[in-house]
Amino acid sequence: MQNTIKNIIFDFGGVVFHIEEKRTIDAFAQLYHCSGKQALEYLFANDLFFSFECGKISVPDFIAHLQSIAPQPITKEQILAAWNAILVGYPPEHIPLLLALKKKYRTFLLSNTNEIHTGEFPHIAQRQQLGIQSNHDLFEKVWYSNEIGMRKPNPEIFEFALRDANLKAEETLFVDDLAENVAAAATVGIHTIQITKDKGIMQIFGNWI
Numbered sequence: 302m303q304n305t306i307k308n309i310i311f312d313f314g315g316v317v318f319h320i321e322e323k324r325t326i327d328a329f330a331q332l333y334h335c336s337g338k339q340a341l342e343y344l345f346a347n348d349l350f351f352s353f354e355c356g357k358i359s360v361p362d363f364i365a366h367l368q369s370i371a372p373q374p375i376t377k378e379q380i381l382a383a384w385n386a387i388l389v390g391y392p393p394e395h396i397p398l399l400l401a402l403k404k405k406y407r408t409f410l411l412s413n414t415n416e417i418h419t420g421e422f423p424h425i426a427q428r429q430q431l432g433i434q435s436n437h438d439l440f441e442k443v444w445y446s447n448e449i450g451m452r453k454p455n456p457e458i459f460e461f462a463l464r465d466a467n468l469k470a471e472e473t474l475f476v477d478d479l480a481e482n483v484a485a486a487a488t489v490g491i492h493t494i495q496i497t498k499d500k501g502i503m504q505i506f507g508n509w510i
Contacts, residue, residue: 305492306473306474309474309475309476310411312411312476312482314387315477315496316502317410318390318422319390319391324387325386329344329383334373349363354446354447356448364377364381384417393429398507402509402510403440409440409443409466411453412443413452414447415446416447419445441466442465442466446458453477454481454482454484456486456488456489473491474492474493476495478496
């Protein structure tokens with residue numbers, strides 16, 4: 302497959318960037334004085350989260366909703382800290398790998414995310430002193446779900462990416478850690494690889510550069 306690939310589309314969280322969802326769930330469980338399971342339901346059991354990831358809900362409205370369901374008053378700052386707790390950081394070894402791949406292939410980022418997190422990514426990169434200012438330094442083009450109004454695993458997001466960058470599906474590889482996203486990309490003819498705990502981008506692409 303490597304010989305036929307000219308373009309690589311990467312997912313972000315769990316692939317390029319280290320995330321721990323439990324940190325955010327635990328943080329909201331403390332704010333709401335409830336179990337982790339209940340906190341998970343508060344955050345993701347309705348369409349609000351998915352609308353937020355598609356840019357259909359503003360940050361103030363999202364924060365106001367999270368405040369409205371709290372058992373006692375909580376501040377915007379508390380919510381932002383809890384929401385961003387999921388963001389652990391860039392594995393430093395990923396940066397030279399991605400920069401090297403960018404020189405040999407057309408590389409892209411396609412991420413389900415939200416306005417709060419996209420605003421935080423550059424700050425994290427700069428705090429880690431990785432030699433990059435933002436994800437735009439690592440890829441030819443970056444597609445965030447909240448900016449393009451669609452999210453994975455809807456196949457239309459992959460069709461959009463192919464059109465937007467003038468890519469041929471048969472020359473394109475998509476890399477994600479979620480099986481449903483990988484399966485959706487395959488339906489439009491894109492080659493796919495699923496990231497696992499034992500097979501990250503260092504193991505997959507170490508001999509591609």
